[in-house]
Amino acid sequence: MLNGIDPIIIFNFSKLLPSVFDTLNSVPVVAGSPSSFPLPVIPIYLSEQLTGISIDSESKNLEIDTQVETKSNGDAPKYYQRGITSTVKISMIANRRSLGVSLFAAMADLIFPKVTSQEYSVTYLHGAITVFGGLLHSFSIDQTNENDLMRINLELQKPPTLGSLLISTVPVVNKTAGATLGGT
Amino acid sequence: MNDYDWYKIVNTVEFEATGLVSREVEVVLEGIGLKTILVTKGVLYSIVYEGVMLSPGLMDNNPFYFDGYGSYVTLAGDIYLGIPKS
Numbered sequence: 199m200l201n202g203i204d205p206i207i208i209f210n211f212s213k214l215l216p217s218v219f220d221t222l223n224s225v226p227v228v229a230g231s232p233s234s235f236p237l238p239v240i241p242i243y244l245s246e247q248l249t250g251i252s253i254d255s256e257s258k259n260l261e262i263d264t265q266v267e268t269k270s271n272g273d274a275p276k277y278y279q280r281g282i283t284s285t286v287k288i289s290m291i292a293n294r295r296s297l298g299v300s301l302f303a304a305m306a307d308l309i310f311p312k313v314t315s316q317e318y319s320v321t322y323l324h325g326a327i328t329v330f331g332g333l334l335h336s337f338s339i340d341q342t343n344e345n346d347l348m349r350i351n352l353e354l355q356k357p358p359t360l361g362s363l364l365i366s367t368v369p370v371v372n373k374t375a376g377a378t379l380g381g382t
Numbered sequence: 383m384n385d386y387d388w389y390k391i392v393n394t395v396e397f398e399a400t401g402l403v404s405r406e407v408e409v410v411l412e413g414i415g416l417k418t419i420l421v422t423k424g425v426l427y428s429i430v431y432e433g434v435m436l437s438p439g440l441m442d443n444n445p446f447y448f449d450g451y452g453s454y455v456t457l458a459g460d461i462y463l464g465i466p467k468s
Contacts, residue, residue: 376383
């Protein structure tokens with residue numbers, strides 16, 4: 199294990215509900231927000247003893263594109279920046295017969311068709327390196343004939359702060375005193 | 383009514399305009415938190431809160447109380463959910 203603490207990776211899946219406009223021509227269904235239904239989470243404990251996977255290395259990367267615009271009058275140049283990626287790379291090794299490798303491969307196959315609908319997210323927790331609700335940026339499993347070890351490379355993209363956006367669109371309803379409603 | 387805190391959930395005129403039969407409304411109730419309430423339209427409008435169906439006006443009861451909660455509909459069509467004061 200890396201740093202003496204076993205990490206955990208959690209796969210979250212959800213199912214998009216049909217939109218109101220798809221169903222208005224047939225039997226109406228409940229239309230509400232949020233528009234996705236959460237499914238049970240699938241945790242994988244990255245421990246040599248439990249799942250046969252150990253972390254070989256971790257890295258956190260920020261890639262920013264910087265454009266510099268120099269001025270024809272010799273004034274100080276202007277800098278324009280835009281974020282490209284914010285990713286966490288995890289490299290793992292496992293025995294080819296380990297349960298964890300089979301689980302990982304199955305999860306990657308489950309995620310692939312959902313990347314456009316974003317009906318998934320991946321959470322990785324290991325000390326200072328954490329990604330909550332991240333997106334899969336890349337995934338690979340490599341094996342050579344030199345030994346029976348498999349190398350798993352996983353890259354997670356940090357998500358936009360969708361959580362805070364969702365809460366800000368939920369209306370807040372204040373209390374009203376009974377006397378003002380006029381009932382008895 | 384004074385023993386309850388009342389929260390406006392939906393207006394029947396606005397709901398009628400959507401053409402829906404039922405809709406889940408997600409709101410943050412002051413002092414309670416994020417809750418999901420189902421609004422349904424039948425002969426009367428009803429709201430379902432914490433598994434309890436409340437139909438203001440049922441059997442001419444307005445406010446309508448059931449299972450510890452209340453509901454009330456105003457002349458303007460505003461439906462209120464009543465939660466006992468703690």
